[in-house]
């Protein structure tokens with residue numbers, strides 16, 4: 632037998648062996664010949680069990696109460712609901728201010744490299760220029776706590792302890808002449824502070840804020 636003829640015989644044997652074996656590959660019993668109930672050839676995959684559909688999408692995971700608590704830091708400013716435990720004095724606030732705030736807000740909070748004064752301006756709203764500071768503008772003292780805790784120091788927000796934020800609030804309120812030098816701020820005392828601009832805001836109750844919601848056949 633020539634070597635070319637021997638090679639071709641060998642190939643034929645291999646191909647035949649494969650045809651026999653490969654026909655069994657489909658699994659599930661049907662193999663290449665399997666068809667769907669409507670006669671569509673199923674190819675090599677053959678029939679297979681269909682997974683039941685999940686009863687709902689299962690993306691992500693439930694958020695824990697502890698994770699939510701870390702974000703739930705707003706204070707209801709008129710009555711201070713949500714103010715945390717802790718306390719701080721004017722003197723303590725002066726020290727924290729010197730370490731963490733003075734670089735941007737300047738000595739005695741009268742203005743620095745990044746922001747203008749946070750002191751004074753009380754009574755300036757009917758004139759020009761108006762001077763907006765916590766003392767001249769905020770109607771309720773707990774706004775100051777909420778703002779500092781949430782946003783300051785601007786380059787490291789939410790790094791202050793509750794005690795530090797109370798102390799800084801006491802210090803800034805004292806610089807504005809709103810509380811005495813021996814004042815201590817905490818969840819009880821802070822909502823009682825009377826801010827000079829307490830009555831300087833008006834409720835915007837124009838009629839359209841009271842319109843009933845309508846989704847169909849609206850007039």
Ligand code: HEC
Pocket residue numbers: 728731732733734735736745746748749763764765775778779783784785786791799
């Ligand atoms: C890196 C600079 C920087 C540092 C540090 C910083 N602040 Fe501020 N602060 C700002 C800027 C800028 C604003 C104005 C932000 C705006 O108007 O959106 C601001 C605004 C404020 C306001 C609002 C003032 C207003 O008129 O309503 C308060 C209060 C305040 N900062 C307190 C603090 C306290 C307290 C510290 C220290 C713990 C501090 N800041 C540290 C940059 C800084």
